[in-house]
Amino acid sequence: MTTESATIRRSQRQRRSESERRCLDAAVELVSQQGVERTGLAQIGDKAGTSRGLPGYLFGSKRELLRHMVIDLQRHWASVIGERSPQGTGVEEITNYVERYFKLLFSPKGRRYLGAMMGIVAAEASGLADAEGLGREINDRLRGTFCRMIEDGLADGSIRRGADARTEAGLIVAQLRGITLDWLIDRQSVLATTQWEAVVAHIRRALEAPG
Secondary structure, three states: OOHHHHHHHHHHHHHHHHHHHHHHHHHHHHHHHHOOOOOOHHHHHHHHOOOOOHHHHHHOOHHHHHHHHHHHHHHHHHHHHOOOOOOOOHHHHHHHHHHHHHHHHOOHHHHHHHHHHHHHHHHHHOOOHHHOOHHHHHHHHHHHHHHHHHHHHHHHOOEOOOOOHHHHHHHHHHHHHHHHHHHHHOOOOOOHHHHHHHHHHHHHHHHEOOO
C-alpha cells in the first residue's frame, strides 16, 4: 500500500468516525428531549447536520444506532461519574457514588445523558422493538455497580451482615431512577436536592453495620 493510499484510508476512517460522533450526539439530544419513538434516522441526520440518509448508511438501522448510543452513553457515564471511588469502605463508596449521580443530574450534560438513558428504559418498558434489551442493559449495569460495592462492604464489615447485595442494589437503583424521572419531568416541583440527602440517609440506615 502506498503512503498516499494509506493517507486516503485514514482520512476516510476519520470522516466516518466524525460522522458517527455527530449522529450519536444528535441521537442523545433528540432522545433526551422527545423519546425514542418520536426520533427517526432522518431527523437524527438533520440534527447532526449531515444528510438525512447518512445515519441509516452508517448504522444500518435505528435499533443498531440506539445500541451504539447506549454503549457510548455508558462509556461517557463511566468517564464522568466513575464506576468506583478511589478509597473508602463499601458504604462510603455507595454514598459517594449516589452524590456524584445527583451532581451529574443537575448539570446540563448530565440531563442529556440521563434523559437519553431514561428514554431508552421507557421505550423498552412500553414494548418498543427498537429498544428491546437496551433499557435492561442500562439498568443491569447500574445494579451491578451497586451490587459490587455492597459485596465490598460485606467483606470489609461496613455493611450489616445478612444484607442481600442484589436486593439492596435493586432498591437503590429504583430510588435513583424514580427521582430522576420525576425531576426530568417537573424540575420546578421536585425537590431533588432534598431527596438526594434522604436517599443517602436511607442507604446508611438500611446498610450500615451496627456500631
